[in-house]
Amino acid sequence: EAQVTQNPRYLITVTGKKLTVTCSQNMNHEYMSWYRQDPGLGLRQIYYSMNVEVTDKGDVPEGYKVSRKEKRNFPLILESPSPNQTSLYFCASAPRQGAGGSGYTFGSGTRLTVV
Amino acid sequence: DAKTTQPTSMDCAEGRAANLPCNHSTISGNEYVYWYRQIHSQGPQYIIHGLKNNETNEMASLIITEDRKSSTLILPHATLRDTAVYYCIVRVEGGGSQGNLIFGKGTKLSVKP
Numbered sequence: 001e002a003q004v005t006q007n008p009r010y011l012i013t014v015t016g017k018k019l020t021v022t023c024s025q026n027m028n029h030e031y032m033s034w035y036r037q038d039p040g041l042g043l044r045q046i047y048y049s050m051n052v053e054v055t056d057k058g059d060v061p062e063g064y065k066v067s068r069k070e071k072r073n074f075p076l077i078l079e080s081p082s083p084n085q086t087s088l089y090f091c092a093s094a095p096r097q098g099a100g101g102s103g104y105t106f107g108s109g110t111r112l113t114v115v
Numbered sequence: 116d117a118k119t120t121q122p123t124s125m126d127c128a129e130g131r132a133a134n135l136p137c138n139h140s141t142i143s144g145n146e147y148v149y150w151y152r153q154i155h156s157q158g159p160q161y162i163i164h165g166l167k168n169n170e171t172n173e174m175a176s177l178i179i180t181e182d183r184k185s186s187t188l189i190l191p192h193a194t195l196r197d198t199a200v201y202y203c204i205v206r207v208e209g210g211g212s213q214g215n216l217i218f219g220k221g222t223k224l225s226v227k228p
Contacts, residue, residue, distance in 0.1 A: 004158075033215070042202075043159070043218035056212070090158055098207060098214020100147070106158030 002027045006091050006107035013081055013114055021076045021110050023091035029105075031094040032074035033058070034066065036087040037109075043090065049074055050097045081114040088112075118142070118205045124223040127197075133190040135222050137203030140184040148179060149204040150188045151218070152197075159202065159218070162188065193226045200224070 004025045013019050025032065033048035035058075045058030049068040063085055065077040074093075078085060091107040120138040127133040139148065150162040163170055163177045165186075170177045176189040190197055202221040207213045 035218075037156075040220070042220040043153075045215060045217065048215060058215070059217075088156060092158075092216070098209045098211065100208035101164065102161040104159075104161065104216055106160075108158055109156060111156075 002105065004091055004093050004105050004107040006089070006110050008110060009108065010111050011113070013112070015082055015114055016080050019078050019081060019112075021078075021089060021091075021112070023074045023076065023107060024072050025074075025093040025105070026072065027093060027095075027105065028071065029093040029095055030071070031097045031099065032068065033092045033094075034064070034074070034076050035090045035092065036060065036085075037090065038087050046076070046089075048097070081112075083114045086112060086114050118217075119203045119219050121201075121203050121219065121222045123220070124225070126225050126227055127190075127193045129195060129226055129228050130192055133193040133197065133224060133226070135188040135190075135201050135203075135224065136185065137188070138185045139203070139205045142183050142205050143207075145207050146205045147208060148177065148183075148186050149206060149216075150175070150177065151202045151204065151216075152199040153202070153221070154196075154199040162201075193224075195226050195228065198224060198226045 030051045034046040035043045037043045047066040049055045089110045094103045149164040151159040153159045165177045179186045200221040
């Protein structure tokens with residue numbers, strides 16, 4: 001089944017403890033992206049990647065890092081998490097940047113709480 | 116600045132048509148109108164998209180005004196499972212950051228028995 005898999009689904013952590021949220025897709029998509037969703041603010045793009053070793057900032061990149069060493073994986077790294085990074089995170093992939101139609105596939109989300 | 120304007124929330128009776136409006140008065144000639152929905156904290160789901168002509172698929176219909184400054188998503192027979200946040204997105208297709216999928220705040224549709 002074609003899908004985007006995020007892990008973990010739920011995570012509670014403490015301020016300053018480095019963490020990684022993994023994202024993997026099995027569709028050989030070139031494009032991958034991370035979003036965060038907060039009440040009243042909707043979905044905001046954090047980082048995106050147009051292909052292996054090519055990443056770029058979205059609208060809210062502060063406090064996050066990403067890497068794209070292989071096509072299928074696009075981990076989101078929080079080097080020193082803070083409470084304002086408590087959010088619902090979504091990973092998405094598409095055949096290419098700007099893919100049309102129903103090209104984007106989203107993961108099921110990761111709910112992160114930083115205390 | 117937001118490219119689209121949608122009502123914050125709407126109600127619809129089960130079995131009736133749900134008509135969700137979207138204003139995109141600054142849309143460019145090469146920008147498409149896309150609709151996605153998000154059911155209770157799940158990942159967003161593609162519904163439909165169009166450029167100029169009206170479109171219909173198994174999920175919904177999309178009506179775009181002739182001047183392309185607004186559109187309406189129609190769910191012909193809403194069910195309780197259609198309760199979700201609906202996002203209207205204006206975007207180009209193809210390469211470049213303009214092709215990124217950028218979400219606004221959407222319309223919270225509540226379908227009531």
